[in-house]
Amino acid sequence: MTDSLSFGEIEALARRAARGAGLPWDLADEAGRAVRILCAAGLDGAAALAGLLAEIRVRRDPGLAPVRALDRVWRGAGGALCPIRTGASLSDMARLMPADGVGMEGVLVPVLILPFAADVARMLEGPVTLSWRGGILSLGPEGLPHAEGMDKMMRVHQTGLHLHPGGPGLPAAKAQTRARPEPRALAALEALARRTRAPVGAADAGD
Amino acid sequence: MSGAGPPPARGLRPPAQVMQLARLGDMRPCRLSFVPQLLRRLSLSGRGVERVLFACDAEGHGRAVYVIDLGTRRYALVAVSAGDGIGVALHEGVPGAAALARLSGCLGGPWPFRVSETELCVARLERDAILWPHVVAALAQGAQPRPELVAQAGALVWTGAVLAAGKAGTTDRDLIADRAELHAPYQAELLMLWLARLLARDLCEAMAAARGGAGAVALAQGPAQALGVGLWAGLGMAAFPVNHPCLFNTWMMAREEALGRVRALDQAQGPAWREVAERIAATEFEGRAALLARMEAGPAARAPWADLAAWAAQALPVAAQEVLASAMLEPHGALIDGLGHCMSDTLDRDFRIDGALPVGRVRALIAGVHGWALERDWSEVSMTALAWSMTGDEQDPRLGARKGGPGAPFELPLAVVHDAVRAWRVLGRYPDETPVAQVLLDHPDHRRAIRRAQIAGFAPYAEIRENLIDADLRPELLIRAMLAFLGAEVWTGGQADRVAARVFGGAPCPVAERIGG
Numbered sequence: 001m002t003d004s005l006s007f008g009e010i011e012a013l014a015r016r017a018a019r020g021a022g023l024p025w026d027l028a029d030e031a032g033r034a035v036r037i038l039c040a041a042g043l044d045g046a047a048a049l050a051g052l053l054a055e056i057r058v059r060r061d062p063g064l065a066p067v068r069a070l071d072r073v074w075r076g077a078g079g080a081l082c083p084i085r086t087g088a089s090l091s092d093m094a095r096l097m098p099a100d101g102v103g104m105e106g107v108l109v110p111v112l113i114l115p116f117a118a119d120v121a122r123m124l125e126g127p128v129t130l131s132w133r134g135g136i137l138s139l140g141p142e143g144l145p146h147a148e149g150m151d152k153m154m155r156v157h158q159t160g161l162h163l164h165p166g167g168p169g170l171p172a173a174k175a176q177t178r179a180r181p182e183p184r185a186l187a188a189l190e191a192l193a194r195r196t197r198a199p200v201g202a203a204d205a206g207d
Numbered sequence: 208m209s210g211a212g213p214p215p216a217r218g219l220r221p222p223a224q225v226m227q228l229a230r231l232g233d234m235r236p237c238r239l240s241f242v243p244q245l246l247r248r249l250s251l252s253g254r255g256v257e258r259v260l261f262a263c264d265a266e267g268h269g270r271a272v273y274v275i276d277l278g279t280r281r282y283a284l285v286a287v288s289a290g291d292g293i294g295v296a297l298h299e300g301v302p303g304a305a306a307l308a309r310l311s312g313c314l315g316g317p318w319p320f321r322v323s324e325t326e327l328c329v330a331r332l333e334r335d336a337i338l339w340p341h342v343v344a345a346l347a348q349g350a351q352p353r354p355e356l357v358a359q360a361g362a363l364v365w366t367g368a369v370l371a372a373g374k375a376g377t378t379d380r381d382l383i384a385d386r387a388e389l390h391a392p393y394q395a396e397l398l399m400l401w402l403a404r405l406l407a408r409d410l411c412e413a414m415a416a417a418r419g420g421a422g423a424v425a426l427a428q429g430p431a432q433a434l435g436v437g438l439w440a441g442l443g444m445a446a447f448p449v450n451h452p453c454l455f456n457t458w459m460m461a462r463e464e465a466l467g468r469v470r471a472l473d474q475a476q477g478p479a480w481r482e483v484a485e486r487i488a489a490t491e492f493e494g495r496a497a498l499l500a501r502m503e504a505g506p507a508a509r510a511p512w513a514d515l516a517a518w519a520a521q522a523l524p525v526a527a528q529e530v531l532a533s534a535m536l537e538p539h540g541a542l543i544d545g546l547g548h549c550m551s552d553t554l555d556r557d558f559r560i561d562g563a564l565p566v567g568r569v570r571a572l573i574a575g576v577h578g579w580a581l582e583r584d585w586s587e588v589s590m591t592a593l594a595w596s597m598t599g600d601e602q603d604p605r606l607g608a609r610k611g612g613p614g615a616p617f618e619l620p621l622a623v624v625h626d627a628v629r630a631w632r633v634l635g636r637y638p639d640e641t642p643v644a645q646v647l648l649d650h651p652d653h654r655r656a657i658r659r660a661q662i663a664g665f666a667p668y669a670e671i672r673e674n675l676i677d678a679d680l681r682p683e684l685l686i687r688a689m690l691a692f693l694g695a696e697v698w699t700g701g702q703a704d705r706v707a708a709r710v711f712g713g714a715p716c717p718v719a720e721r722i723g724g
Contacts, residue, residue: 008374024652025655092647093642096642197600198598198614199613
């Protein structure tokens, strides 16, 4: 019976796991939403997030975000970019997106950028194209497509990316009705999520 | 409120007045509440309930399935009664043998149950410890339960939580929200409880028959109709409007728009005026005598409802004003019921921050909503005395003292006003024309506050004007506001973090048509 999760469950779990891994709730919200959107498109967003959170914990690098929002190429201070922070910035910047797009260097677990790229397409009401060494993917404004490029991106650990408005814009895929995360990723997220729960008895001191 | 259409409402009450927690906590159910919306749909559909399976022993333990046809779709209540608990689920369509076997297993197991995408919601009901055995004993002896016990208990069954919208494995709200019968909030959850109310009566009657044999009688329509379903509402319900500002805005907006339309009426029909007076006379509250005396004089010649509301705003306590507001809506279904369709919203998830907005504009948005809080001294311990957190496997959050509490890593982000003030201060370090996207890059921990500020820019009733971590916070007021929208009557509200309420008291309680089992 636990072979599938509702999108609400996977989103709540991903959100709590991100918080448990040390992200503020503000970014945990973004992580949860991104995982939900990937799962609805048939990609294992839970596995992607579990991979990212493990990586972030190893790096312990506060500089995983672009430094200047208005730069044409985004770089993190340490050479790597977190896809949640970078993706959130992409979405924030949608209305300021230059015609020739924006570059992003060394994005970790880049598949997690996809939901935010889809946000940009939705807000611009037109397709956007995401390219990287080894692949190119054009998203329409209606949501994530089902494309080989997405499965390919799922296997990429870190890459430079470029996003620009325009392109053919693949039609949105028919959404799944359930999330089917890989059990190991699920267990990893559950372990992190438990860290957001106060131990029984701890809150009583304050009652 | 696009799509609501004319006639135009008369000036809506300002959010700074309406969104005070004290006033929200005094709101009463009205005809836009979700229980009345469901009952109107059920009475319109005119279709009965079929009891397709009912197998229980002398203790009332066993299984049952009740099916209701809502026009385009059928839904089934699947129930397993064991011990003092009754596990219930609302299943999509009529369950087949495999689904019934699966649900029998999980609904009889430990709470929370875990179900599948063919279920819309689940709950665990408990028998009322006093009323249930009394009803069974009375019916077994061929008598009806004592009216004073019925009135005191209010319900045969009680539930602590109904899990739906993806929780406990149920189907996601997105997948069903476009169905007309489920579009308004909480319709599946309430439909399940409404069917469970029929089940509770049938179980009592079956137990009485097993005990009393030929001498046993059925529960009369009077007490059956008087009894509702009890709800224990906790802090999870208190947090809901805070966590869903866009949705809560649509609820408030619909209600305020409805009030505005009634106030805009040029004349009051005599029967409508009398109906409102009768409703008010039947409700207990401070200021009732003055309000009734005023209404006794009859409606003013022009804009009588606006005149009455304006007088009440000056002369009566807030609670009385809100009783009048809800009562005023009752006779005006044709004018306002369409607003019930405007009480759903997906922007809580879908709204994206506009990072191009300049810092100065975001600061102005925060000041517009939380200006009162910018003046306050936030170094005062009492201003940040409380913290919300989740503990262990509990489903409801806890609210406790920050000092000596579980600590920052466990705190839930419900300190909305404090967070807004902090964001406002950080924004103040940037030139006004800076795109807020840059601030968000530098300070990702202010995303939520900046997002809420932008939401408040288009959703005027999204934010409650109250510091939710203040030492003097009364969280039960948040619960009461939720219960008013749900359409539940407060039963006993003695505790700060839990309110007992009930739904469907006084609503029709039809007898299910018995088919097979």
